[in-house]
Amino acid sequence: MWHTREQPDDFPEARDRLVDFCVTELLPHLDRDDRWLSDGELRPEGRLLAEAMRAETRTMRAAVSALSTAPDACETMAQTRVLHTFLAAHDHHQKLLLAADSTA
Numbered sequence: 001m002w003h004t005r006e007q008p009d010d011f012p013e014a015r016d017r018l019v020d021f022c023v024t025e026l027l028p029h030l031d032r033d034d035r036w037l038s039d040g041e042l043r044p045e046g047r048l049l050a051e052a053m054r055a056e057t058r059t060m061r062a063a064v065s066a067l068s069t070a071p072d073a074c075e076t077m078a079q080t081r082v083l084h085t086f087l088a089a090h091d092h093h094q095k096l097l098l099a100a101d102s103t104a
Contacts, residue, residue, distance in 0.1 A: 015067065015076050022064045022083070030057045033094065046097050053097075056090045 034057055037050045063082045070076040 011073050011076075014073075015070055018076065018080065019064065019068045022067065026083070026087070027061070027064065030060060030090075033057065033090070043100060046100055049093050049097055053090055053093050056086045056093070060086050060090070 034054065037053055060083055063079045063086070067076060067079045067083075070079060
């Protein structure tokens with residue numbers, strides 16, 4: 001994506017590859033996590049964290065949607081950073097929930 005700032009003709013294809021990855025890899029992962037959060041028997045102290053994870057998922061879905069219509073490489077890189085940041089937080093929160101469940 002970075003190189004498309006200087007070669008804007010390559011931008012649509014690079015953006016579309018990124019969106020394809022998100023649709024085929026990231027969104028199904030988030031769907032699985034959401035089902036786990038909804039179906040799982042979470043300890044009461046984990047419910048607030050689960051709600052935060054659901055909010056993270058909504059934000060990541062919105063970022064993928066914004067990626068699909070991003071007009072340029074800079075906007076695409078900004079949305080990708082949003083995804084990266086929220087995915088890192090989501091992963092951390094998931095580990096906290098799993099650790100809390102394993103100590104129960």
